[in-house]
Amino acid sequence: MIYLDHNATTAIDGRVLEAMLPFLTTFYGNPSSLYRHGRISRSAIDTAREQLASLIGVQPRQIIFTSGGTEANNLALATLAPKAGLAVSAIEHPSVLEPALHLQSLGHRLTLLAVDVNGQITQEAIDKVISLKPSLVSIMLANNETGAVQNIAIYTEQLKAQGINIHTDAVQALGKIPVDFNRLGAHFMSLSSHKIYGPKGCGALIFEKSMAITPVMLGGDQEQGFRAGTENVAAIVGFGKAAELAKTELAERHTHLLKLRTLLEHGLNAIPGLTVFAEQAERLPNTVQIGIHGIDGEMLLMQLDQKGIAVSSGSACASGVREPSPVLVAMGIDAAQAKSAIRISFGKANTEAEVIELIKQLNSLTR
Template sequence: MIYLDHNATTPIDERVLDAMLPFLTTFYGNPSSLYRLGRVVRSAIETAREQIASLVDVQPGQVIFTSGGTEANNMALATGRSDAGLAVSAIEHPSIAEPARRLETQGRELAIIDVDADGLITQEAIDHIVRRKPGLASFMLANNETGVIQDVAKYAQQLREHQILVHTDAVQALGKIPVDFNRLGVHLMSLSSHKIYGPKGCGALVFEKGVEINPLLLGGGQEQELRAGTENVAAIIGFGKAAELAKAELAERGQRLLALREQLEDGLMAIPGLTIFARKAQRLPNTVQFGIDGLDGEMLLMKLDQKNVSVSSGSACASGAREPSAVLTAMGIEPDLAKSAIRVSLGQANAAADISKFIELLKSLL
C-alpha cells in the first residue's frame, strides 16, 4: 500500500509505541492517586507536558491535555466573555466552523474572515474584523486541505492592539514547520498527537498566562481544574515522545518532504487540465491539493484505493459530504473543479518510488 494521507492521520512511530507500552501494562495507576504507583504515572505525564511545551517554546504550565484537536478548538472558542462576538476564517476545520455556528445560534455575533484566491487571509479582511471588535478571532496556522500557511504573527499583533483574543489551530503545522507560540503572538493554540506520529485521542490547548479559560468538562481537578477527567495516560506519554522526536528531526523531515512534494508537483503539472490549488502560496512541505477538469474526485479516490493508494479529497472530518470543499469554495474555485479535488499529504515513510508509482497510476486511470 502507498499511504499518501498523512494530514488525516499518521502511523504511530515505533519509538512512540515503545514509550507508551509500559503505561498500558506495568504503570497502570491513576495519576491522581497519592501512592507510589500513582506518583510514577503523574511524573510521566509531567515529563510529556515538558516535551510538548519544549516543541512550541512555552512553559509546561501553559499546556492543557485534551482528547484531541477538536476538543482543544472547542475549548478555545468558549474562552472569553460569552456575550462577546466571534470571528473565524472561512477556511477553518469543521472543529472550529461547526462550534462557531452553534455559538451563533446561541446569540453570539459571528463574523467570517475572508481569504483570497490562494487561501490567504487579507489585510482588508483583518481591518473589517477590527471594526467589528469581536471578543475572539480564530484562524489556522496551516490549512489541512491546501497546506497554505497564514501570516498568523502579523495579524495576531494587529488584533492584540485592539484587545481581541487570538486563537490559532496549529494541528496541521505542528511537526512540519517550526511552531513557536510566543513568536506567533497568539493567546491560544490547539495541537494534536496523531498528526505527528503519536496516538489518536490526545491533544492539547496551549494558553497564554492570564487568559481565563472556561472549562467544558467539570468534575475532578485535573489539568489545573480546566479539564476534568482521568488522563489518557498512555496517549499523553506517546504525544510527549512524538513531540520530542518532532523537535529533534524537524529540519530533516522538512527537507525530505519538500523534495518529495517538488517531485510530485513536477509529475502532476505534466497532466493536461490539472490545477494545483494555491501553488504560488507558501505551503506545508508535505501537502498538495489538485483538481482536474471534468473529473469526479470521489470516483478517482476510489479507483486509486483499488490500486492500494490512499489519498483524500480534503478534510477527513468532513468526508462523505457531496458539496464542494468549503475551503476551495472560499477561495473562489469553481464548484465542478472543487468537486474534483484530491489531496496528497506526504509522510516520513514515503519515498521517491512512491511518488513515481502514484503519478504512473494516476495517468493510467485518467
C-alpha cells in the same frame, strides 16, 4: 499500500509506541493517587508536558492536555465565549466552524474572514474584523486541505493592539513547520497528537499565561482544574515522545517532505487541465491538493485505492449529497473544479519511489 493521507492521520512511530506500552501494562496507576504507582504515572505526564512545551517554546503549565484537536478547539471557543461576537476564517476545520455556528445560534455575532484564491486571509478581512472589534478571532495556522500557511504573527500583532483575543488551530502545522507559540503571538493554540506520529485521542490547548480558562469538563482538578477527568496517561506519554521526536527531526522531515512534494509537482506538469490549489501560497511541505478538469475527485480516489494508493478527496458528504469542499468554495473555486479535488499528504516514511508510482497512476487514470 502506499499511504498518502498523513493530514488525516499518521501511523504511530515505533519509538512512541515503545514509550507508551509500560503505561498500558505495568504502570497503570491513577496519576492522582498518592502512592508510588500513581506518582510514576504523574511523573510520566510531567515529562510529556515538558517534551511538548519544549517543541513549541512554552512553559509546561501553559499546556492543557485534551482528547484531541477537536476538544482543544471547542474549549478555546467556549472559554472565550464572546460577549462582543467572534470572527473565524472561512476555511477553518469543522471543529472550529461548528462551535462558532453554535455560538451564533446562541445570539453571538459571527463574522467569517474571507480568503483569497490562494487560501490566504486578506488584509481587508483583518481590517473589517478590527472595525467590528469582536472578543475572539480564530485563524488556523495551516489548512488541512490545501496546506496553505497563514501569516498569523502579522495578524496577531494588529488584532492584539485592539485588545482582541486570538486562537489559532495549529493541528496541521505541528511537526511539519516550526511552531513557536510566543512568536505566533496568539492567546490560545490547539494541537493534536495523531498528526505527528503519536496516538489518536490526545491533543492539547496551549494558553497564554495571563488568560483565564473556563472549563467545559467539570468534576475533577486534573489539568489545573481546566479539564476534569482521569488523564489518558499512555496517550499523553505518546504525545510527549512524538513531540520530542518532532523537535529533533523537524529539519530532516521538512527537507524530505519538500523533496517529495517537489517531485510530485514536477511529475504532475504533464497532466492536462491540472490545478494545484493555493499554489502561490506558502504551503506545508507535505501537502498538495490538486484538481483535474473533467475528473471526479472521489472517483479518482476510488481508482487509486484499487491500485493500492490512499489519498483523500476534497468533497464532503452532506445528507447523502456530495458537496464541494467549503475550503475551496471559500477560495472562490467553482463547484465543478472543487469536486475534482484530491489531496495528497506525505509523511516521513514515504519514498520517492512511491511518489513516482503515484505520478504513473495519475497519468494513466486521467488520460
